[in-house]
Amino acid sequence: MGKIVGGGLPVGAFGGREEVMALTEPRRPGFLPHSGTFNGNAATTAAGAAALELLTAEECMRLNALGERLRDGIRELGDELGLAVTATGLGSLLTMHLVDGPVENYRDARRADREAVRLLHLALLNEGVFSARRGMLSLSTPMGEAEIERALAAVRRALLAVGAERPLPVRAVVAAP
Numbered sequence: 001m002g003k004i005v006g007g008g009l010p011v012g013a014f015g016g017r018e019e020v021m022a023l024t025e026p027r028r029p030g031f032l033p034h035s036g037t038f039n040g041n042a043a044t045t046a047a048g049a050a051a052l053e054l055l056t057a058e059e060c061m062r063l064n065a066l067g068e069r070l071r072d073g074i075r076e077l078g079d080e081l082g083l084a085v086t087a088t089g090l091g092s093l094l095t096m097h098l099v100d101g102p103v104e105n106y107r108d109a110r111r112a113d114r115e116a117v118r119l120l121h122l123a124l125l126n127e128g129v130f131s132a133r134r135g136m137l138s139l140s141t142p143m144g145e146a147e148i149e150r151a152l153a154a155v156r157r158a159l160l161a162v163g164a165e166r167p168l169p170v171r172a173v174v175a176a177p
Contacts, residue, residue, distance in 0.1 A: 096120070
């Protein structure tokens with residue numbers, strides 16, 4: 001929640017029942033002090049207020065649909081290229097995995113070749129797509145369908161670039177019964 005409250009900037013937030021929160025009220029005699037690096041930071045507070053104005057229920061639904069579109073597109077790329085690449089996540093968050101089969105837990109994700117994941121991260125950066133080193137991506141309110149299409153094209157180019165340097169895992173072919 002802190003990233004949302006700060007509009008993507010560093011911030012800390014806490015809350016609780018009114019009687020507990022009242023203990024931190026500085027105008028109250030004997031208050032419990034609460035200090036922190038980003039308490040009262042004007043830039044963080046302004047970014048958080050703007051983020052909360054933009055993140056309406058409709059906007060959250062739109063971003064979640066874009067996240068599903070990007071996850072589906074990455075899975076389709078895996079199918080098309082015959083590579084063991086998939087995407088997991090929820091809403092506007094996703095992680096790409098270079099593994100064959102479902103990714104349902106940490107152990108499943110750890111089956112990936114770490115060097116290939118590292119190279120994919122660098123290839124995505126070269127394509128203008130910022131992901132966490134582990135392959136995590138997040139969407140934001142300025143993004144739309146055009147950005148999803150550009151991201152998918154970048155993921156395609158990045159996968160092909162990595163595959164040219166290092167063999168990527170291929171998708172297992174399951175014979176029809």
